[in-house]
Amino acid sequence: MKLTKSFYERSNVVTIAKELLGKQLVSKVDGKISAGIIVETEAYSWKERGCHAFGGKKTNRNEVMFAAGGCGYVYLCYGMYNLFNVVTNTKDKAEAVLIRAIEPRVGIELMRERRKSKHDRHLTSGPGKLTQALSITRKHNGTWLQDDDIWIETGDTVARKQIVTAKRIGIDYAGEDADLPWRFYLRDNVWVSKK
DNA sequence: TAGAGGATTGAT
DNA sequence: TCAATCCTCTAC
Numbered sequence: 001m002k003l004t005k006s007f008y009e010r011s012n013v014v015t016i017a018k019e020l021l022g023k024q025l026v027s028k029v030d031g032k033i034s035a036g037i038i039v040e041t042e043a044y045s046w047k048e049r050g051c052h053a054f055g056g057k058k059t060n061r062n063e064v065m066f067a068a069g070g071c072g073y074v075y076l077c078y079g080m081y082n083l084f085n086v087v088t089n090t091k092d093k094a095e096a097v098l099i100r101a102i103e104p105r106v107g108i109e110l111m112r113e114r115r116k117s118k119h120d121r122h123l124t125s126g127p128g129k130l131t132q133a134l135s136i137t138r139k140h141n142g143t144w145l146q147d148d149d150i151w152i153e154t155g156d157t158v159a160r161k162q163i164v165t166a167k168r169i170g171i172d173y174a175g176e177d178a179d180l181p182w183r184f185y186l187r188d189n190v191w192v193s194k195k
Numbered sequence: 196t197a198g199a200g201g202a203t204t205g206a207t
Numbered sequence: 208t209c210a211a212t213c214c215t216c217t218a219c
Contacts, residue, residue: 042202044202050202051202052202059215059216060215060216061214061215061216075202075214075215076201076213076214076215077201077202077203077214078200078201078202078203078204078211078212078213078214079201079211079212079213079214080203080204080211080212080213081203081204083202083203085202098202100202122204122205126203126204127202127203128203128204129203129204138214168202169202169203170201170202170203171202173200173201174202193203
């Protein structure tokens, strides 16, 4: 069952990031379905420097973050990798959850083709990898998660004690905000990206 | 309009 | 440890 708009429109992005663990991310591209369980997320808010929309600054790139919760925000990182975020909160309150890793469940053969990687372990264990495996690109920026292109549905039940809290990755430039414990992942899950 | 740098990855 | 690689933003 797809998550409803009211799930995304809540005001606490950190809570949403935690609750997304165990949910299933699904993509349907060219009529082909592939999906996996979300095992790692990070929260971002306009209130802190790690966020593209820090201070409420709107640009062409991050415009989608200012839409109401329930949109996909896809952008290019390092000129090579598409990163997939879920926009949360209400209109003009720019917050989002970065999906950093998933555990493959549906269309694994499809993912192998798209990734061209011999080791399944590397299929979706990182933000740039999972978008490749699910064939998510910048064309999906602004995609409505109630539609039939990309969506998130209920998946596994996650016990509170399975959730590990940590600092976010790769945002050293954010100063003290880089220390915010806004990264969440499932304990002992092999699909979590490692550092 | 030019130039610097980034929410990464995989190979060395 | 480092290069690949190109879009985005800032400053001139």
